[in-house]
Amino acid sequence: xxxxxxxxxxxxxxxxxxxxxxxxxxxxxxxxxxxxxxxxxxxxxxxxxxxxxxxxxxxxxxxxxxxxxxxxxxxxxxxxxxxxxxxxxxxxxxxxxxxxxxxxxxxxxxxxxxxxxxxxxxxxxxxxxxxxxxxxxxxxxxxxxxxxxxxxxxxxxxxxxxxxxxxxxxxxxxxxxxxxxxxxxxxxxxxxxxxxxxxxxxxxxxxxxxxxxxxxxxxxxxxxxxxxxxxxxxxxxxxxxxxxxxxxxxxxxxxxxxxxxxxxxxxxxxxxxxxxxxxxxxxxxxxxxxxxxxxxxxxxxxxxxxxxxxxxxxxxxxxxxxxxxxxxxxxxxxxxxxxxxxxxxxxxxxxxxxxxxxxxxxxxxxxxxxxxxxxxxxxxxxxxxxxxxxxxxxxxxxxxxxxxxxxxxxxxxxxxxxxxxxxxxxxxxxxxxxxxxxxxxxxxxxxxxxxxxxxxxxxxxxxxxxxxxxxxxxxxxxxxxxxxxxxxxxxxxxxxxxxxxxxxxxxxxxxxxxxxxxxxxxxxxxxxxxxxxxxxxxxxxxxxxxxxxxxxxx
Amino acid sequence: xxxxxxxxxxxxxxxxxxxxxxxxxxxxxxxxxxxxxxxxxxxxxxxxxxxxxxxxxxxxxxxxxxxxxxxxxxxxxxxxxxxxxxxxxxxxxxxxxxxxxxxx
Numbered sequence: 001x002x003x004x005x006x007x008x009x010x011x012x013x014x015x016x017x018x019x020x021x022x023x024x025x026x027x028x029x030x031x032x033x034x035x036x037x038x039x040x041x042x043x044x045x046x047x048x049x050x051x052x053x054x055x056x057x058x059x060x061x062x063x064x065x066x067x068x069x070x071x072x073x074x075x076x077x078x079x080x081x082x083x084x085x086x087x088x089x090x091x092x093x094x095x096x097x098x099x100x101x102x103x104x105x106x107x108x109x110x111x112x113x114x115x116x117x118x119x120x121x122x123x124x125x126x127x128x129x130x131x132x133x134x135x136x137x138x139x140x141x142x143x144x145x146x147x148x149x150x151x152x153x154x155x156x157x158x159x160x161x162x163x164x165x166x167x168x169x170x171x172x173x174x175x176x177x178x179x180x181x182x183x184x185x186x187x188x189x190x191x192x193x194x195x196x197x198x199x200x201x202x203x204x205x206x207x208x209x210x211x212x213x214x215x216x217x218x219x220x221x222x223x224x225x226x227x228x229x230x231x232x233x234x235x236x237x238x239x240x241x242x243x244x245x246x247x248x249x250x251x252x253x254x255x256x257x258x259x260x261x262x263x264x265x266x267x268x269x270x271x272x273x274x275x276x277x278x279x280x281x282x283x284x285x286x287x288x289x290x291x292x293x294x295x296x297x298x299x300x301x302x303x304x305x306x307x308x309x310x311x312x313x314x315x316x317x318x319x320x321x322x323x324x325x326x327x328x329x330x331x332x333x334x335x336x337x338x339x340x341x342x343x344x345x346x347x348x349x350x351x352x353x354x355x356x357x358x359x360x361x362x363x364x365x366x367x368x369x370x371x372x373x374x375x376x377x378x379x380x381x382x383x384x385x386x387x388x389x390x391x392x393x394x395x396x397x398x399x400x401x402x403x404x405x406x407x408x409x410x411x412x413x414x415x416x417x418x419x420x421x422x423x424x425x426x427x428x429x430x431x432x433x434x435x436x437x438x439x440x441x442x443x444x445x446x447x448x449x450x451x452x453x454x455x456x457x458x459x460x461x462x463x464x465x466x467x468x469x470x471x472x473x474x475x476x477x478x479x480x481x482x483x484x485x486x487x488x489x490x491x492x493x494x495x496x497x498x499x500x501x502x503x504x505x506x507x508x509x510x511x512x513x514x515x516x517x518x519x520x521x522x523x524x525x526x527x528x529x530x531x532x533x534x535x536x537x538x539x540x541x542x543x544x545x546x547x548x549x550x551x552x553x554x
Numbered sequence: 555x556x557x558x559x560x561x562x563x564x565x566x567x568x569x570x571x572x573x574x575x576x577x578x579x580x581x582x583x584x585x586x587x588x589x590x591x592x593x594x595x596x597x598x599x600x601x602x603x604x605x606x607x608x609x610x611x612x613x614x615x616x617x618x619x620x621x622x623x624x625x626x627x628x629x630x631x632x633x634x635x636x637x638x639x640x641x642x643x644x645x646x647x648x649x650x651x652x653x654x655x656x657x658x
Contacts, residue, residue: 100605100616100618100619100622103618103619103622104595104598104622106626107591107594107622107625107626108591108595110626110629111587111591111625111629113629113633114583114584114587114629114632114633114636115584115587115588117633117636117637118580118581118583118584118636119580119584122640233615233619234613234614234615237614237615237619238614241614246614249606249614249615249616249618249619250602250603250605250606250616250618251598251602251605251606251618257599258596258599258600261595261596261598261599262592262595265591265592265595288640288645289640289641289645292636292637292640292641293637293641295633295637296633296634296637299629299630299633300630300633303626303627303629303630306626307623307626536560536564537557537560540560540563540564540569543569543572543573543576543648544563544569544572544648544651544652545648545652546563546651546652546655
């Protein structure tokens with residue numbers, strides 16, 4: 001029972017941001033209506049990129065869309081970053097498979113947002129310019145802090161990109177009948193186009209359009225399902241329980257181990273608050289007021305979306321489960337039961353066909369592809385900013401780089417990250433990538449988040465404490481994932497895991513906070529004193545917004 | 555910012571009020587979210603049958619479903635309450651402080 005739970009935690013995490021499809025993929029025949037709609041989407045977004053390119057002149061435009069995005073738009077874009085294809089297909093697939101347990105994960109992914117609003121959004125907006133490292137290094141020594149923050153950002157971004165690319169390749173292969181390599185290269189190329197030419201402005205609008213399409217499509221599916229049952233939840237649930245047993249209505253005995261439960265909760269909350277592509281979004285709005293509105297709208301859209309996926313998952317139970325049209329006959333002959341084509345994560349896709357026919361199936365497939373494109377674009381932009389703004393301009397050029405050369409470097413970094421993503425996507429096609437997203441969340445929670453949080457709120461933080469503690473947190477997270485059951489047992493083939501839990505956040509976050517604390521309070525250097533003295537000025541700015549970056553003039 | 559401006563702001567009763575009220579409010583709201591969420595997760599860990607009870611006699615819907623949906627709604631309501639108060643009361647205070655030092 002315990003193992004099943006642990007498996008599901010990680011499985012669902014992987015599913016959330018990545019491993020959309022598991023197992024062998026059978027390439028579909030060419031899906032014409034999906035391809036037509038996808039071409040429409042790509043043409044529209046390339047048009048937006050052209051429009052955005054003309055407005056992206058300065059580094060500030062490139063990184064933050066000039067800081068002129070409204071709270072509503074940014075909230076939609078944040079929701080778009082969070083509602084990845086895998087989150088849509090993965091969570092509805094989990095509900096389809098496990099019923100109520102799918103809801104438990106949705107809730108875990110949502111509750112970090114209020115905390116981000118209460119503790120992070122406003123000081124982050126008031127102190128930062130382009131990246132969260134701006135905030136972390138506000139009063140600390142630039143070179144070591146920026147280097148560490150950039151390392152945490154780039155590691156998170158690349159791990160996430162691998163997961164997205166592999167998920168994208170498999171999904172597109174399945175939905176559009178394209179070759180895996182073609183799909184991965186196509187995603188990589190389009191992403192490079194959006195980001196290098198259109199910067200944050202294009203990335204944001206691609207994300208907004210996709211979020212709108214995804215929310216509309218999911219709303220239509222949920223309403224269609226409910227219409228079948230006269231809008232009575234009890235009648236929908238009764239049918240589902242008839243088909244799959246009453247167990248789908250209650251927790252499946254998954255969370256039997258409190259350590260794993262707490263560790264997962266910490267990873268989701270603190271990890272979300274340490275994801276560089278999410279944090280970067282707060283610099284695209286004009287002021288703290290708009291930053292707060294961003295979180296409000298984002299939380300609303302994400303919460304609404306999770307309620308829809310819950311209905312969609314149950315809809316798939318009643319409308320897809322025993323439907324011969326979606327049955328994987330070959331698999332049924334081997335394993336029995338009612339396996340659906342493409343595995344459980346295709347439940348929402350099949351449901352779209354069941355409620356809306358070929359046309360709507362094409363629409364949802366195109367939206368799923370668009371979703372992947374939008375998410376990888378946001379990730380790549382965050383990674384490129386860490387390279388150009390933190391490493392190149394601040395560490396390498398000691399803050400003396402001009403905007404034009406900084407922007408050139410970030411475009412080069414975008415192309416490089418795009419190529420790395422394509423290469424990794426192809427290299428990892430046959431690999432078990434279940435650990436990848438878990439590791440990304442663990443690093444974000446154990447390195448990025450503690451440094452950011454303490455730099456904003458704790459006067460006594462010093463460069464020494466942040467660098468040693470953040471590095472130890474990062475190293476602990478990586479080590480525990482390697483020694484844990486997924487890598488040590490499932491991938492490396494050892495009999496028993498050295499570290500018994502699949503999710504390390506509880507331990508690595510404690511290591512990080514404790515060592516940051518210890519190496520800060522024992523730091524008696526003059527530099528440490530100067531850094532602590534600068535806290536007052538920083539805190540006043542964080543609280544009042546006096547001196548904060550404004551929106552650009554043009 | 556110059557040191558004298560910082561000292562002036564720190565001595566400003568509006569600033570002290572802003573920091574105190576907002577910090578207290580943010581912490582209270584965070585605790586509310588954490589308590590609700592961890593109660594839910596630990597109930598699932600230790601006593602899942604509590605959530606498996608039918609909503610009413612003969613109903614298939616369990617109490618866990620409205621509770622789960624309610625947590626999603628609760629998270630949104632907390633963000634709405636905080637945003638409303640911060641965008642009016644707290645921002646007004648912040649603007650007053652800005653004016654007192656000649657900003658804006």
